[in-house]
Amino acid sequence: MSFTCEHITKVYGGREVLKDVSLTLEPGKIYGLIGRNGAGKTTLLSILTAQNPATKGTVSVDGEPVWENRKALEKLCFSRELNVGAESGIAAIKVKEYLRIAATYYADWDKDMEQRLMALFELDGKKKLGKLSKGMLSMVTIIVAMCSKAPYTLLDEPVAGLDVVAREQFYKLLLEEYAATGRTFVISTHIIEEAADVLEEVIIIHEGHVLLVEDTQALLERVRYVSGKADEVDAAVVGLEVHHPETLGRSKGVTVFLKPGQRVEETRDVSVQMVNLQKAFVALCGEEAHHEA
Amino acid sequence: MKRNLRFWTRYTWEGMPAVLIVLAILLVLSAIGASRLELTALAATAPAYLLLAAGLTIVMLNYGTQVVYIPLLISMGETRRNIFLGYHFHRILIIAVAVGISALIWALVPGEISRLGLSNIPSILAILVAASSLGSIMGTIYFKWKWVATVLLVVVFGTFGGVGGFSVAGGGEDVAQLVEKAAQFLAEFPWWLALVAVVALGADAAFQWLLLRKQEVRL
Numbered sequence: 011m012s013f014t015c016e017h018i019t020k021v022y023g024g025r026e027v028l029k030d031v032s033l034t035l036e037p038g039k040i041y042g043l044i045g046r047n048g049a050g051k052t053t054l055l056s057i058l059t060a061q062n063p064a065t066k067g068t069v070s071v072d073g074e075p076v077w078e079n080r081k082a083l084e085k086l087c088f089s090r091e092l093n094v095g096a097e098s099g100i101a102a103i104k105v106k107e108y109l110r111i112a113a114t115y116y117a118d119w120d121k122d123m124e125q126r127l128m129a130l131f132e133l134d135g136k137k138k139l140g141k142l143s144k145g146m147l148s149m150v151t152i153i154v155a156m157c158s159k160a161p162y163t164l165l166d167e168p169v170a171g172l173d174v175v176a177r178e179q180f181y182k183l184l185l186e187e188y189a190a191t192g193r194t195f196v197i198s199t200h201i202i203e204e205a206a207d208v209l210e211e212v213i214i215i216h217e218g219h220v221l222l223v224e225d226t227q228a229l230l231e232r233v234r235y236v237s238g239k240a241d242e243v244d245a246a247v248v249g250l251e252v253h254h255p256e257t258l259g260r261s262k263g264v265t266v267f268l269k270p271g272q273r274v275e276e277t278r279d280v281s282v283q284m285v286n287l288q289k290a291f292v293a294l295c296g297e298e299a300h301h302e303a
Numbered sequence: 304m305k306r307n308l309r310f311w312t313r314y315t316w317e318g319m320p321a322v323l324i325v326l327a328i329l330l331v332l333s334a335i336g337a338s339r340l341e342l343t344a345l346a347a348t349a350p351a352y353l354l355l356a357a358g359l360t361i362v363m364l365n366y367g368t369q370v371v372y373i374p375l376l377i378s379m380g381e382t383r384r385n386i387f388l389g390y391h392f393h394r395i396l397i398i399a400v401a402v403g404i405s406a407l408i409w410a411l412v413p414g415e416i417s418r419l420g421l422s423n424i425p426s427i428l429a430i431l432v433a434a435s436s437l438g439s440i441m442g443t444i445y446f447k448w449k450w451v452a453t454v455l456l457v458v459v460f461g462t463f464g465g466v467g468g469f470s471v472a473g474g475g476e477d478v479a480q481l482v483e484k485a486a487q488f489l490a491e492f493p494w495w496l497a498l499v500a501v502v503a504l505g506a507d508a509a510f511q512w513l514l515l516r517k518q519e520v521r522l
Contacts, residue, residue, distance in 0.1 A: 063517050083382065086380060102371075
């Protein structure tokens with residue numbers, strides 16, 4: 011029982027957007043998919059759910075290929091970020107029509123939950139999607155994701171445009187649904203620190219490569235920010251996986267990703283601190299990030 | 304597939320007001336252009352306009368289907384194969400409803416036009432299939448390559464419009480008389496019409512599938 015993709019490559023106009031991506035998503039977990047703009051997050055989610063074809067590679071859920079397979083697709087829901095610009099055709103669709111289509115196609119659609127969430131988010135079903143704010147559009151995508159009851163549910167930037175209260179409502183809703191059903195969620199987000207508490211595993215994607223798939227807590231326990239006098243810091247991190255060096259005069263700071271059995275000695279001139287998920291992400295994917303070990 | 308058919312049936316049903324609006328416009332235009340307004344004659348020719356309205360509606364709905372609904376259904380987890388089948392089911396349903404209502408009216412309204420209309424049903428079906436297939440191809444071309452479609456539309460409809468207008472002006476006949484004349488010609492189902500319908504349907508199906516089979520969702 012798992013949701014896997016093997017050797018996925020996607021080429022757009024001669025440019026490789028995804029490069030030989032292989033991934034296994036276990037059931038009953040909340041994954042965070044994080045990456046910079048253009049890293050390939052939406053493309054990956056689209057390919058995982060057969061919304062877009064891969065140039066190379068395969069995707070399967072519980073052993074069944076996903077492409078053009080209704081049985082496999084019924085286990086999946088990818089609630090995309092809705093863009094309703096002037097050129098978009100879906101702008102003219104009303105919220106209730108959008109949800110009615112979703113209810114038609116998702117086999118286990120929860121109508122009661124739909125009504126509850128419409129009330130919670132104070133959404134007007136008669137409004138056209140094109141008349142909704144960015145936050146309201148996110149609410150619609152959240153409703154589709156939650157009410158689909160799909161065993162593997164993928165959300166693309168679900169909190170984009172939401173205010174802090176609505177974001178809290180979303181995380182609470184997510185955890186309640188997860189606790190009640192054990193569904194697998196994959197959440198692509200830019201608001202990393204806020205989501206970090208609910209993400210059991212984190213998938214970091216950068217320039218079309220999956221850099222890391224790891225238990226969030228285990229990751230944070232092995233990442234350290236080492237700072238102090240430049241030469242002392244350099245001596246302290248010899249042989250370690252070093253990222254994102256920052257130099258200010260004679261001082262230096264680096265982020266290290268420790269492997270089992272490794273540690274960094276704190277001395278009078280070298281400070282060692284734990285970091286949050288956002289800092290770990292920046293260390294891996296920030297512009298000056300580089301790998302020294 | 305059951306859920307897919309449910310969607311397309313409802314989509315077709317929701318498209319019916321568009322058919323009625325187009326029909327009303329055509330009837331008003333016909334009444335304005337006619338030299339006499341006789342209720343029985345109008346009732347007998349109305350089905351012809353209904354069929355024309357159905358054909359035009361299929362073409363009009365095609366754009367929205369391509370731009371909005373097909374990507375939306377893919378994003379809701381439907382397969383491209385089922386969407387392809389559903390899309391054709393939707394077109395057949397509109398044609399079937401329009402032909403069914405037309406046949407019923409012709410069966411109920413006495414007169415020569417009704418008799419001709421009933422004898423024309425095979426030809427009408429073939430014309431609707433051919434016209435809606437060509438319309439579907441045009442609509443898709445417009446969706447994918449707007450400027451090419453605009454040129455094609457101007458050429459095709461300009462030619463038909465010019466020829467039609469010239470015939471009407473030259474013959475001194477109104478639209479109802481032309482419909483009657485055409486009905487007489489088509490009463491004996493010409494074999495080439497069936498061929499045209501089959502070729503147009505096949506071309507449309509092949510064209511749609513080629514585009515749909517690898518379609519990407521960008522909502």
